[in-house]
Amino acid sequence: MQLRVRALETVLTEKGYVDPAALDLLIETYETKIGPRNGARVVARAWVDADYRARLFKDATPAIAELGYAGRQGEHIVALENTPEVHNMVVCTLCSCYPWPVLGLPPVWYKSAPYRSRAVADPRGVLAEFGVTLPPETEIRVWDSTSEIRYLVVPMRPAGTEGWSEEKLAELVTRDSMIGTGLPKSPADLAK
Amino acid sequence: MNGAHDLGGMHGFGRVEPEPDEPVFHADWEKRAFALTLAMALPGQWNIDMSRFARENRPPGEYLSMSYYQIWFAALERMLKERGLVSDEEIAAGHSLYPPKPVARILSPADVAKVLYRGGPTEREPRTTPAFKPGDRVRAKVMNPPTHTRLPRYARGRVGIVARVIGFHVFPDSNAIGAGEDPQWLYAVRFDGRELWGPQGDPRSSVSIDAWEPYLEPA
Numbered sequence: 001m002q003l004r005v006r007a008l009e010t011v012l013t014e015k016g017y018v019d020p021a022a023l024d025l026l027i028e029t030y031e032t033k034i035g036p037r038n039g040a041r042v043v044a045r046a047w048v049d050a051d052y053r054a055r056l057f058k059d060a061t062p063a064i065a066e067l068g069y070a071g072r073q074g075e076h077i078v079a080l081e082n083t084p085e086v087h088n089m090v091v092c093t094l095c096s097c098y099p100w101p102v103l104g105l106p107p108v109w110y111k112s113a114p115y116r117s118r119a120v121a122d123p124r125g126v127l128a129e130f131g132v133t134l135p136p137e138t139e140i141r142v143w144d145s146t147s148e149i150r151y152l153v154v155p156m157r158p159a160g161t162e163g164w165s166e167e168k169l170a171e172l173v174t175r176d177s178m179i180g181t182g183l184p185k186s187p188a189d190l191a192k
Numbered sequence: 193m194n195g196a197h198d199l200g201g202m203h204g205f206g207r208v209e210p211e212p213d214e215p216v217f218h219a220d221w222e223k224r225a226f227a228l229t230l231a232m233a234l235p236g237q238w239n240i241d242m243s244r245f246a247r248e249n250r251p252p253g254e255y256l257s258m259s260y261y262q263i264w265f266a267a268l269e270r271m272l273k274e275r276g277l278v279s280d281e282e283i284a285a286g287h288s289l290y291p292p293k294p295v296a297r298i299l300s301p302a303d304v305a306k307v308l309y310r311g312g313p314t315e316r317e318p319r320t321t322p323a324f325k326p327g328d329r330v331r332a333k334v335m336n337p338p339t340h341t342r343l344p345r346y347a348r349g350r351v352g353i354v355a356r357v358i359g360f361h362v363f364p365d366s367n368a369i370g371a372g373e374d375p376q377w378l379y380a381v382r383f384d385g386r387e388l389w390g391p392q393g394d395p396r397s398s399v400s401i402d403a404w405e406p407y408l409e410p411a
Binding site: 124 | 197198199200201202203205206207208209210211214216217218219220221223224225226227228230231232235240244247248256260262265268269272277278282283285286287288292295298299300301303304305307308309310311312313314315342343344346358359361362364378380382388389392393394396397398399400401402403404
């Protein structure tokens with residue numbers, strides 16, 4: 001693949017269709033600037049700021065843009081609220097739709113056949129493979145990203161974090177907790 | 193199309209295997225294939241729905257045995273060739289052999305941040321009023337277009353509840369075949385686990401899909 005991709009890049013560069021410096025910049029952006037720490041900041045803000053939380057659930061796209069995150073593969077974002085009664089989980093069974101501006105590029109498992117085939121039919125079984133066991137009475141809502149709407153799960157704030165700063169809370173927010181296949185870290189996890 | 197990409201509900205793929213501390217890319221070629229795909233959308237002038245169809249439209253065995261970025265790269269080559277931007281000969285030679293076709297614009301380094309931040313919003317000014325409202329019972333139509341569609345097979349023929357009217361959005365089934373954006377009302381429709389999966393369904397779970405109005409009929 002290395003040779004094939006290099007060959008095509010050479011052809012496209014020689015034709016003047018691409019500027020390799022722009023390619024470098026695209027790669028650098030998704031390797032270093034756009035990733036799940038962005039989403040963690042959004043979630044932590046929603047945990048500490050009730051007004052922000054209300055704006056986020058009313059219309060997530062502008063609320064997220066307040067923190068500077070917007071654009072490609074996040075043009076229309078909906079925030080999903082986890083509660084003791086309802087757990088939300090996101091999948092794209094048809095391809096790999098994922099909210100890039102807040103979570104970055106999706107991990108391999110999210111794009112894989114096992115996750116895409118089973119998240120809709122056996123969400124509890126999939127969660128168990130991620131080490132997440134919810135009470136049997138908890139309703140699981142799976143969101144199949146079939147349009148350009150991108151879904152961001154806002155997990156519940158862990159117990160024992162009263163008075164924590166937004167920055168410290170953001171450290172508890174994992175990528176998987178914002179997809180719905182994980183839960184945030186606990187204060188004890190952070191101490192490890 | 194009823195392709196191998198439409199994976200919801202299939203059996204036999206085994207466990208989900210998360211990779212601890214996964215890197216963003218697993219090889220240098222993945223980085224370049226990813227960036228080339230993004231950058232070529234400007235001179236290539238294809239839309240996201242055309243790209244998706246170029247990825248999914250291949251024999252199921254081939255689709256399932258290719259890695260994610262192999263599929264992206266194959267789709268990129270296909271779209272470039274279809275538009276006469278490169279030839280098989282040039283790909284084999286690894287060099288440009290013919291003069292370039294004139295293109296509208298290319299992605300310059302100075303524009304990268306701006307282009308990413310702007311993205312490609314798909315919401316359009318409504319031209320009609322929505323046929324359904326939250327709480328309505330709707331059936332996903334039984335349909336099997338050989339072209340691109342975003343109605344997964346597992347939902348076809350099933351009855352769900354409109355959870356939300358999302359807005360008036362570009363219709364992929366039309367946009368993918370170059371027939372224009374033809375925007376339509378888009379809804380979040382929720383289906384019970386039992387409705388979708390019968391006795392194997394989880395009665396305490398549901399699946400929501402985003403469905404454009406032409407996918408739905410009253411139930």
